[in-house]
Amino acid sequence: MEILIKDIYPFFKDVMSSLNLDEQILSELLAPATTEGHADLAIPCHSLSKIMKRSPVDISEEIVSLVSDDILSIAKVSSKNGFVNISATNNYIETQISRIFKDERLGVVYDHSRTFVVDYSAPNVAKEMHVGHLRSTVIGDSIVRLLSFKGYTVYRENHIGDWGTPFGMLIEHLLDLGEDKAAKELGVGDLDSFYKQARSKFNTIDNFASRSRNRVVMLQGGDKETLRLWKILVSESMRYFNEVYSILGVLLSDSDIKGESSYHDLLPVVIDRLSKSNILVNSEGAEVVFPIKKWLNREGDEMPVIIRKGDGGYNYSATDLACIIDRTERLNCTDLIYVVGTPQKQHFEMVFDIAQMAGFLHEGHNATHVNFGSVLNQDGKILKSREGNTIKLVDLLSESISRAKEVISEKNPNLSINEKLDSAKMIGIGAVKYADLSTERTKDYVFDWDKMLSFEGNTAPYLQYAHARICSIFSKSDISSTSLYDSIFIIIDKEEELLAKRLLSFANIIEESIITFSPHKLCNYLHSLASSFASFYENCPVLKNDNKELIKSRLALCDLTGRTLKKGLELLGIDSPEKM
Numbered sequence: 001m002e003i004l005i006k007d008i009y010p011f012f013k014d015v016m017s018s019l020n021l022d023e024q025i026l027s028e029l030l031a032p033a034t035t036e037g038h039a040d041l042a043i044p045c046h047s048l049s050k051i052m053k054r055s056p057v058d059i060s061e062e063i064v065s066l067v068s069d070d071i072l073s074i075a076k077v078s079s080k081n082g083f084v085n086i087s088a089t090n091n092y093i094e095t096q097i098s099r100i101f102k103d104e105r106l107g108v109v110y111d112h113s114r115t116f117v118v119d120y121s122a123p124n125v126a127k128e129m130h131v132g133h134l135r136s137t138v139i140g141d142s143i144v145r146l147l148s149f150k151g152y153t154v155y156r157e158n159h160i161g162d163w164g165t166p167f168g169m170l171i172e173h174l175l176d177l178g179e180d181k182a183a184k185e186l187g188v189g190d191l192d193s194f195y196k197q198a199r200s201k202f203n204t205i206d207n208f209a210s211r212s213r214n215r216v217v218m219l220q221g222g223d224k225e226t227l228r229l230w231k232i233l234v235s236e237s238m239r240y241f242n243e244v245y246s247i248l249g250v251l252l253s254d255s256d257i258k259g260e261s262s263y264h265d266l267l268p269v270v271i272d273r274l275s276k277s278n279i280l281v282n283s284e285g286a287e288v289v290f291p292i293k294k295w296l297n298r299e300g301d302e303m304p305v306i307i308r309k310g311d312g313g314y315n316y317s318a319t320d321l322a323c324i325i326d327r328t329e330r331l332n333c334t335d336l337i338y339v340v341g342t343p344q345k346q347h348f349e350m351v352f353d354i355a356q357m358a359g360f361l362h363e364g365h366n367a368t369h370v371n372f373g374s375v376l377n378q379d380g381k382i383l384k385s386r387e388g389n390t391i392k393l394v395d396l397l398s399e400s401i402s403r404a405k406e407v408i409s410e411k412n413p414n415l416s417i418n419e420k421l422d423s424a425k426m427i428g429i430g431a432v433k434y435a436d437l438s439t440e441r442t443k444d445y446v447f448d449w450d451k452m453l454s455f456e457g458n459t460a461p462y463l464q465y466a467h468a469r470i471c472s473i474f475s476k477s478d479i480s481s482t483s484l485y486d487s488i489f490i491i492i493d494k495e496e497e498l499l500a501k502r503l504l505s506f507a508n509i510i511e512e513s514i515i516t517f518s519p520h521k522l523c524n525y526l527h528s529l530a531s532s533f534a535s536f537y538e539n540c541p542v543l544k545n546d547n548k549e550l551i552k553s554r555l556a557l558c559d560l561t562g563r564t565l566k567k568g569l570e571l572l573g574i575d576s577p578e579k580m
Helices: 002-018 023-029 046-052 056-066 069-073 090-101 131-150 166-177 179-187 191-204 206-221 224-248 260-276 316-330 342-358 393-411 417-437 460-475 494-504 506-515 519-539 548-571
Strands: 041-044 075-080 083-088 115-119 153-157 281-283 286-289 305-308 335-339 366-370
Touching: 002 023, 002 041, 002 056, 002 069, 002 083, 002 090, 023 041, 041 056, 046 056, 056 075, 056 083, 069 075, 083 090, 090 494, 090 548, 115 131, 131 153, 131 224, 131 335, 131 366, 131 393, 131 417, 131 506, 131 519, 131 548, 166 179, 166 191, 166 206, 166 224, 179 191, 179 224, 191 206, 206 224, 224 393, 224 417, 260 286, 260 305, 260 316, 260 342, 305 316, 305 342, 316 335, 316 342, 342 366, 393 417, 417 460, 417 519, 460 519, 460 548, 494 519, 494 548, 506 519, 506 548, 519 548
Parallel strands: 115 153, 115 335, 335 366
Antiparallel strands: 041 083, 075 083, 281 286, 286 305
16 A cells, blocks of 8 residues: 555655654665564564664654654554555545546556657567467456556567568569469468478478579569568468457557568668768678677687677678667667566577667666466476367467367356357456466466366456456445445445455556566566455445445445456456456
């Protein structure tokens, strides 16, 4: 409860002054209590013993005795085991929850101060989107939603692989098949087969390999016919990718595509500017840069970053540096976010280092690699199909909807066919996304159908059901949510007190999730909110009550909980059904 810290801070600042203690000590010690239920905030006094030459218990008791009684309208203050415990009064909670209830943004303050670009998803043209793309896509999408909700300017960039050597063989394979047949094969999502056929021919047929190499030269040289064929590959692949994005419910669209080809004309600029910065050197025929931070290979030799290879071809690092120039100078971005797997950690650290050396990034910029772990099977190995192949993302999503439909039919057979289909999509897709997002992104996680589709525990169905239950409460009441605007909140029982306090924490959780680019923090919060609502609903009668004002107060708590769950799930890219 950041608002509570702000409101009680002046009282303890005066106490610190009277004890001749620096205010900075208060800023460092005053924090949320580590054990929920004991207090809302706490000041541990153990570190003050060395300064004041007294026991923590004595110090905490003196601090409590010195606090002005005026604080009692805000919080109760007590001492225990060397801690100063601070608990908000019910009157204070009622005032604050009323303020949040009337705020469409649920207490989250706008901030227009920064401009972000978020680089995520990034499939390769003529290659299937597989389960490995799931993490980048859903984590990136949630980060975009969080940043946008906060008020920042956000550019989405889908940095697709649409350029380079493989496109010579892909274009030649397209010509061998015929444009119509190739387009049909790509259009139905058989991208893996198309790519594998082209690669097989490249590896086994000399004439095809020769044609492919010549085609790459023509592509990079800007040959019109070659570019036309290349565009067929890109457009058909993107049409299929967009179908996957639609099923997944992410914000990416064609306008967000920024493929490797987009930066082709900037690559000579990268070379020129690195040369003028006197950091580009020749190493065995290649043009390289040695980052300030030294990286050593297995032999203990210093590793450079290759910018242009000996044959004149540009390396990935050159494209990434071109991206940085474009994003900081054309888009005027202050923050560059790359949602890419952990194996690329060293690559990005080296690229960011070079960008700072060359002046592409300066003190006003933040470049962050938002890394993530892998999706594993039950045996702790990378998730693959029974045949040992990489699982297609579209197949995974289709199965999630199918499994969710079975669960819905069993749980609520009275739903209409259309309601079951709609719910199945929301629950199935939500379950897959939430299983990913609720895991701390730097860690691997085990893909478990039963767990992610369960209506118990920290899962999307559990949260979605909590929202649907709140909608059901209002369907049974003659009091509409829109008539509750001026409700007076009455906090009596401990369950509604806990629920109210958790509702007041929403804005702070959004801040924490943004600062660390960690959607799992929002997931954990929503689960704790839904859990506290379940306890509240079980112990605090909402509609079966003789006190009309208390009914309105508890309905208002239900409404605010429903709005918070819905907004939180929306920021994760997950729908909130009204029936389940």
